[in-house]
Amino acid sequence: MxxxxxxxxxxxxxxxxxxxxxxxxxxxxxxxxxxxxxxxxxxxxxxxxxxxxxxxxxxxxxxxxxxxxxxxxxxxxxxxxxxxxxxxxxxxxxxxGNGFDLSKKYEKNIIVGGGIGIPPLVELCKHIEGRKFVFLGAKSKPIYEDDFRNLGAEVFICSDDGNTGMKGNVVELLNDIQPEGDMLFSCGPKIMLKYVSKWAAENNIPAQISLEERMACGIGACVGCTVKIQKKGDSDWQNLKVCKDGPVFMSDEVIWDD
Amino acid sequence: MTDIDTTVNICGIEMKNPVTTASGTFGSGREFSDFVDINRIGAVTVKGVSSVPWKGNDSPRIAEVYGGMLNSVGLQNPGAKWFIENDIPFLKKYDTKIIVNICGHTIGEYCDIAEIMSDADVDMLELNISCPNVREGGIAFGTVAPMVEKVVKSVKKYCKKPLIVKLSPNVTDITEIAKAAVSGGADALSLINTLMGMKIDIKKRKPVLANKIGGFSGPAIKPVAVRMVYQVCKCVDVPVIGMGGIINSDDAIEFIMAGATMISVGTANFMNPKATTEIADGIEKFMYENNIKNLSEIRGIID
Incomplete structure (x- = not known):
């Protein structure tokens, strides 16, 4: 690219x-x-x-x-x-970086966004043809709720302080609604992505998650923005670059640090 | 207009201009080939290569600081085999010289990689005994003069290409280390590697880098680097590759006046992907404007 x-x-x-x-x-x-x-x-x-x-x-x-x-x-x-x-x-x-993998169409799509991780999911939502279940969380009021609705998504909202939607986080919201999905897409804080990945795994839904890490160059040269990834079939993990190999990774390939 | 000659020669290797890249800031050139014509760079100094793949340190590995940055990458690299099969063929498509930065944890590992790269299609090796981000090897070899001499002498036995030794600024007396490297057999010196630094996130009450401490680079370190290049050039006879905070051609000229034969562009690549070729162009312009036919006319002119 x-x-x-x-x-x-x-x-x-x-x-x-x-x-x-x-x-x-x-x-x-x-x-x-x-x-x-x-x-x-x-x-x-x-x-x-x-x-x-x-x-x-x-x-x-x-x-x-x-x-x-x-x-x-x-x-x-x-x-x-x-x-x-x-x-x-x-x-x-x-x-x-690489975008979300949209090479396959899915009937039921779950989109989960948290805080300032919500923006890239708006563009994503435009390119998804099947049903779209969108779960948004923020401290007080998730941004772009209406944009997702205008794109034909069914939107579920939560907030840490209960100001908008359910009081709680997006994983609690997912557990509450129990949506069905063939693919999950997510972007948000690392801790949220960790638990969204766990939820996806428990519900046997493959998930594409967009990660973030401190980076210098953004083009793959400085090797600063690595995350631990174990590709399917590999015997060990490797440090891959968020900027060049990601930012979107399959959630079951990410090794989460505590 | 004067006919200018920008070529420089280090250990019999002729480079079309004095611009190279600081190891670890330019990958193997591939990442920057969308932005710059690699043919315009005198030599590409590639990211450190070890005999086997290294995983590097945990993230976060990068922290921005005033006028610079910290890194604690820890020499992550896919190893010599991958480098030889992928990066050398890529670089060979261009009319530039290849300098391979080599790293190890032990003297034995340094000798292994020097031997492997001596048989590879590259022009020079740069011995990295100054990386602050690996626990064993790296800076541990580069900060004690007798150790510097010992590791250089050992590597020289296996090294069949001109050997550049890259020095750490994290020492009491850089000239002592430079002399030790030369007496060990260094054909050239490069300096400075990063300064050891630290940044604390006061909200989280912990260091920004997972490794706590990292290497400080960027424009803020340039005066330290110019001073060290100047001191080293006064006390050794081998050619010096100067680096540390160079972001434009004026900075590059400073290093040449301090005595450097070549200059490396490092962190500036992250600030401006076109930094290398803009600096090469700027040096030419400076030569035209100041009626300099050859950089030897200004090299080391500072008393």
Missing amino acids: QKIIEMAEILENEEIQDSIFRMTLSLPEISRMAVSGQFINIYTGLGENILPRPISINEIDAIEGNIIVTYQVVGKGTDFFSKCPVGCELKVVGPL
């Missing part, structure tokens, strides 16, 4: 929830190449923050040539992005 450097004009950059921003970037080339589940590297250009920020693709608008990302302000880099006005340009490298 070819990767390119492109200067992106910011077309929109709006706070949609406390410290969560939705940014539309004009990326005619990258938007043409990208698929759901991939990410882009956005550079701050600041001397102190030397590394790019790897951010998942929320939506791809290949017709307009735009990529939408939704990010949370967690440090200096994302704080800088949040203050960039419409019209300013950011350096972007992408598309990076």
Whole structure:
């Protein structure tokens, strides 16, 4: 998969929830190449923050040539992005990583998103043809609930504080609803993915999960962002790169650290 | 306009320009071939290779710090066999030289990999006795002068290619280590490897890196690197490959003026995937603008 450097004009950059921003970037080339589940590297250009920020693709608008990302302000880099006005340009490298595997169609699809892991699942949802059962969790209010509904999904909501939907986490929600599925797709905090994977295994549902790890280059060179993966048939695990071998892995191949 | 000659020669190997890559920041070039023309790089110094595959350390392995980054990768690599079958054929498609960074846990392992790579189609070997992220070998060999001399001398018996020894900055006196490497038989020196550093996540009250401590690199370390290259070039006669925080051609020229024959681009590759070729272009431009025909005219001009 070819990767390119492109200067992106910011077309929109709006706070949609406390410290969560939705940014539309004009990326005619990258938007043409990208698929759901991939990410882009956005550079701050600041001397102190030397590394790019790897951010998942929320939506791809290949017709307009735009990529939408939704990010949370967690440090200096994302704080800088949040203050960039419409019209300013950011350096972007992408598309990076492998997307979700959509080579097979499934009748019943379960999609599980947590917190700032929800955005890439919106683009994913557009490309799934069968029934879609979407489970979203967040501290107080999951983002993009309506977007999933508009894409024809049956949406179930939970929150840590009980502000929206069921009070609890997405695994409790899954246990409550007990959906049937032929494939599960998930993105969210590592601890959530660990228990979603366990739930999928217990219910004999294969799961594609999108992982995250601290990375430097995003293109497979620095070998910084590894996770322990044991491929089917292998006698031992290996450290694979989230950026190049992932970010999407089959959940039964992931070795979870405690 | 002057006819400029950007070539440099280290141990009889002629490179088209003084730009190479710092081991571990450029893979084997494949990852960057979407962004740069590898033919424009004097030599590609590949990620460290050991005789058998190494798994490396646990994640997180990366932490960003002010003006730089920490890494604790721990020399994860798929081993010599994989490297010979996959990376060498890839690099051979390009008109560039190949420098293989070699690593081991013991003197025996260093000798094994030196022997294996001596028979491979590569141009030079770089002995990594300065990685701060492996418990055995690595930096343990690179910080005590008699040990440096001993490991270099041992490896030289098995090494049939020019041998570059990569030095650690985590020492009291870099010149003492440099002299020990040269008396052990080093044909060239490269410096600096990363500085040992640490970052603590104050919310979690624990280190960011799983390994706790890692190697500090990036633009913030450049003054330390320039100083060490300068000191080493004053006390040894072998060619020096300078590195540490180079992000543009002005930085590269600084290292050459400090005495370096070649320069390596490292962490800058993560900041700008085109860093290597932009620096090669920038050096040429500097030569034109300053009427420099050959880099030897400015190499080591600082008293």
